[in-house]
Amino acid sequence: MILEVKEIHTYYGTSHILFGLSLDINEGEVVCLLGRNGAGKTTTLRSIIGLTVPRSGSILFKGKELIGKPPYRIAPLGIGFVPDDRRIFPDLTVRQNILVARREIKGAIWDLSRVYSLFPKLKDLESHMGNQLSGGEQQMLTIARTLMTNPELLLLDEPGEGLAPLVIKAMEDQLGQIKKLGTTMLICEHNVGLATALSDRAYVMDKGTIRYQGTIEELRKNEEVKKKYLMI
Ligand SMILES: Nc1ncnc2c1ncn2[C@@H]1O[C@H](COP(=O)(O)OP(=O)(O)O)[C@@H](O)[C@H]1O
Ligand SMILES: [Mg+2]
Numbered sequence: 001m002i003l004e005v006k007e008i009h010t011y012y013g014t015s016h017i018l019f020g021l022s023l024d025i026n027e028g029e030v031v032c033l034l035g036r037n038g039a040g041k042t043t044t045l046r047s048i049i050g051l052t053v054p055r056s057g058s059i060l061f062k063g064k065e066l067i068g069k070p071p072y073r074i075a076p077l078g079i080g081f082v083p084d085d086r087r088i089f090p091d092l093t094v095r096q097n098i099l100v101a102r103r104e105i106k107g108a109i110w111d112l113s114r115v116y117s118l119f120p121k122l123k124d125l126e127s128h129m130g131n132q133l134s135g136g137e138q139q140m141l142t143i144a145r146t147l148m149t150n151p152e153l154l155l156l157d158e159p160g161e162g163l164a165p166l167v168i169k170a171m172e173d174q175l176g177q178i179k180k181l182g183t184t185m186l187i188c189e190h191n192v193g194l195a196t197a198l199s200d201r202a203y204v205m206d207k208g209t210i211r212y213q214g215t216i217e218e219l220r221k222n223e224e225v226k227k228k229y230l231m232i
Pocket of ligand 1: 015017035037038042
């Protein structure tokens with residue numbers, strides 16, 4: 001197992017948001033965390049990456065406890081986070097945005113040329129400034145930049161958010177290629193189509209806790225869960 005989240009309770013101030021949430025991810029697996037807006041998906045990712053520290057519970061990454069470590073110590077362990085608000089640098093070029101995240105490690109698979117072959121559009125735009133990009137291009141750039149850190153576990157927060165259907169299709173294909181290279185992923189989505197197309201397993205959460213887990217096949221057949229928590 002690469003990630004084991006056990007019974008975490010996370011708060012914003014006095015607001016109790018995650019209630020004993022647990023989930024596991026095996027190495028090489030793509031797992032999605034589904035749920036309506038406000039269910040607690042982003043808070044789960046923030047808890048893992050150390051941006052909002054759980055008050056109790058445990059989060060093991062390759063057997064090491066993450067709770068208590070600051071984000072700048074967690075990311076270099078091999079966890080990449082693609083936030084939902086795509087924090088690219090508006091005043092840097094596309095190429096600079098990508099290179100800024102470069103992390104030289106042993107066995108690194110991602111470099112500029114591999115990132116460009118995955119996202120040819122970014123190569124075409126390499127001298128454009130970050131603020132000249134469309135939403136879809138910004139999302140690609142955010143993923144490209146995170147890949148340059150050569151993460152073993154990639155956390156994606158709503159990668160399809162606000163993108164046109166054709167762009168989502170392209171994103172699905174690109175994430176599929178990342179999966180083929182063996183990168184483990186946790187994809188948070190309320191866009192069930194994008195997430196389930198790529199994932200091996202799904203967790204469904206509501207009101208800060210996991211309500212269902214199963215394979216994508218099992219979820220597809222479970223009309224009750226889909227109706228109750230996903231509105232599909
Ligand atoms: N900074 C914050 N302060 C207080 N409450 C927050 C904050 N961010 C999110 N919340 C609340 O936490 C709950 C879970 O939010 P979030 O994790 O963003 O859900 P999701 O990503 O599934 O839409 C929601 O009720 C939301 O209003
Ligand atoms: Mg969210």
